[in-house]
Amino acid sequence: xxxxxxxxxxxxxxxxxxxxxxxxxxxxxxxxxxxxxxxxxxxxxxxxxxxxxxxxxxxxxxxxxxxxxxxxxxxxxxxxxxxxxxxxxxxxxxxxxxxxxxxxxxxxxxxxxxxxxxxxxxxxxxxxxxxxxxxxxxxxxxxxxxxxxxxxxxxxxxxxxxxxxxxxxxxxxxxxxxxxxxxxxxxxxxxxxxxxxxxxxxxxxxxxxxxxxxxxxxxxxxxxxxxxxxxxxxxxxxxxxxxxxxxxxxxxxxxxxxxxxxxxxxxxxxxxxxxxxxxxxxxxxxxxxxxxxxxxxxxxxxxxxxxxxxxxxxxxxxxxxxxxxxxxxxxx
Amino acid sequence: xxxxxxxxxxxxxxxxxxxxxxxxxxxxxxxxxxxxxxxxxxxxxxxxxxxxxxxxxxxxxxxxxxxxxxxxxxxxxxxxxxxxxxxxxxxxxxxxxxxxxxxxxxxxxxxxxxxxxxxxxxxxxxxxxxxxxxxxxxxxxxxxxxxx
Numbered sequence: 238x239x240x241x242x243x244x245x246x247x248x249x250x251x252x253x254x255x256x257x258x259x260x261x262x263x264x265x266x267x268x269x270x271x272x273x274x275x276x277x278x279x280x281x282x283x284x285x286x287x288x289x290x291x292x293x294x295x296x297x298x299x300x301x302x303x304x305x306x307x308x309x310x311x312x313x314x315x316x317x318x319x320x321x322x323x324x325x326x327x328x329x330x331x332x333x334x335x336x337x338x339x340x341x342x343x344x345x346x347x348x349x350x351x352x353x354x355x356x357x358x359x360x361x362x363x364x365x366x367x368x369x370x371x372x373x374x375x376x377x378x379x380x381x382x383x384x385x386x387x388x389x390x391x392x393x394x395x396x397x398x399x400x401x402x403x404x405x406x407x408x409x410x411x412x413x414x415x416x417x418x419x420x421x422x423x424x425x426x427x428x429x430x431x432x433x434x435x436x437x438x439x440x441x442x443x444x445x446x447x448x449x450x451x452x453x454x455x456x457x458x459x460x461x462x463x464x465x466x467x468x469x470x471x472x473x474x475x476x477x478x479x480x481x482x483x484x485x486x487x488x489x490x491x492x493x494x495x496x497x498x499x500x501x502x503x504x505x506x507x508x509x510x511x512x513x514x515x516x517x518x519x520x521x522x523x524x525x526x527x528x529x530x531x532x533x534x535x536x537x538x539x540x541x542x543x544x545x546x547x548x549x550x551x552x553x554x555x556x557x558x559x560x561x562x563x564x565x566x567x568x569x
Numbered sequence: 570x571x572x573x574x575x576x577x578x579x580x581x582x583x584x585x586x587x588x589x590x591x592x593x594x595x596x597x598x599x600x601x602x603x604x605x606x607x608x609x610x611x612x613x614x615x616x617x618x619x620x621x622x623x624x625x626x627x628x629x630x631x632x633x634x635x636x637x638x639x640x641x642x643x644x645x646x647x648x649x650x651x652x653x654x655x656x657x658x659x660x661x662x663x664x665x666x667x668x669x670x671x672x673x674x675x676x677x678x679x680x681x682x683x684x685x686x687x688x689x690x691x692x693x694x695x696x697x698x699x700x701x702x703x704x705x706x707x708x709x710x711x712x713x714x715x716x717x
Contacts, residue, residue, distance in 0.1 A: 241597075266597055415666060415669070416666065416669040416670040416672070416673040417669075417673065418669060418672040418673040418676055418697075418698055418701065419698040419699075419701065419702060421673045421676045421677055421680075422676055422680075422691075422695065422698055425676070425677075425680040539601065540601050540604035540605055540608060541604070543604075543608055544604050544607070544608070544712065547608075547611060547709065547712065548607075548709060548712040548713050551702065551705065551706075551709065551713060552713060554702065555702060558698070558699065558702065563695055563698065563699055564699055564702075
């Protein structure tokens with residue numbers, strides 16, 4: 238029996254216990270994310286009240302690349318779902334790690350795709366607009382009413398950004414496996430250049446992209462997923478994050494930004510976009526640097542950690558170095 | 570006589586790309602097989618180039634730090650680098666690790682100073698950071714070019 242079949246049996250057993258009136262058709266691992274494992278469970282729900290499919294999110298057997306807890310990710314979804322944001326609806330959280338080898342939560346599944354390559358022409362234009370609109374909706378939330386599990390929001394965008402940079406810098410210094418002098422230099426650039434913005438922070442998604450968005454085939458946004466980097470911060474961070482992940486290739490960068498402003502988003506500030514573009518590359522370099530640290534759970538190893546620590550880390554350091562002018566070319 | 574490790578790895582990679590991956594149907598297995606092929610190529614390039622890269626880089630760090638008045642002393646290099654390494658490659662790796670750490674600490678120190686003299690030193694150190702990145706690319710293989 239393969240490790241995947243063995244895991245599927247554990248999931249069936251858990252659901253038989255949790256929702257005895259439902260029966261499981263199929264369990265399969267989906268997605269290429271490196272921070273968590275995601276499993277699609279297709280059901281005959283019977284009268285259990287469950288949908289036809291649910292998604293199970295659990296920590297990887299090795300230490301995930303993004304050092305935020307699964308519980309926090311779940312609690313962010315609960316808060317955002319309650320505020321009417323289009324996120325997957327959490328169904329239950331299981332903190333007994335003996336069931337599947339790690340804590341996990343179950344949320345609604347969707348019939349859709351997160352593959353940006355499937356969209357072109359009219360569907361791509363629609364998706365670009367819909368994503369921009371979804372971001373504008375998120376950034377309109379009042380953090381005094383919708384709070385993240387971390388507590389109340391900082392008093393300003395500048396304070397939020399500065400706090401974020403310091404937090405991730407300290408995380409990197411505390412967990413570094415090897416010296417990375419270039420990462421040190423980029424860190425100092427970020428510290429020196431925190432945008433001064435007299436504005437209250439908003440709730441930011443932090444990792445905007447179609448890979449983290451569940452979409453219908455005709456370009457509608459069904460749900461925004463993967464909220465590990467959610468924080469209080471600068472709305473420009475989400476726009477920069479989306480562009481960093483390539484959403485500008487759907488219908489053009491300017492069309493995406495215009496759609497955001499037209500949907501009631503904050504005025505676009507290109508200097509701040511540039512700052513957060515560097516921040517995004519820097520963050521990914523930090524996360525992927527730690528990916529080499531790996532635990533082992535029988536039959537569930539992956540080649541993702543070495544991929545990330547060898548290549549993704551350096552690709553992103555090079556990107557950041559170009560943006561801040563250390564390397565020639567591509568400085569926008 | 571045994572074949573060279575880099576030749577063995579080249580053949581393993583070929584088998585992965587042309588025999589194993591085409592026979593797989595599970596998408597996750599296909600993805601892992603592609604990663605495996607890239608990792609095999611990375612290891613092959615490490616065997617070919619790592620010692621040379623480490624020597625060049627360590628010498629570059631040493632020389633550049635000395636130029637900005639931050640020359641590392643032998644006492645600062647760990648014992649492993651000096652005499653307890655299990656192989657020459659281990660020794661080179663440890664020495665390079667120690668020198669890179671000194672470089673990183675020097676950057677942190679100079680950036681925190683924020684005076685004109687520190688900025689002058691940083692102006693000389695920054696090109697070294699770029700050279701480090703460029704040297705490492707010799708060992709990265711197709712996974713780097715693909716950005717994955």
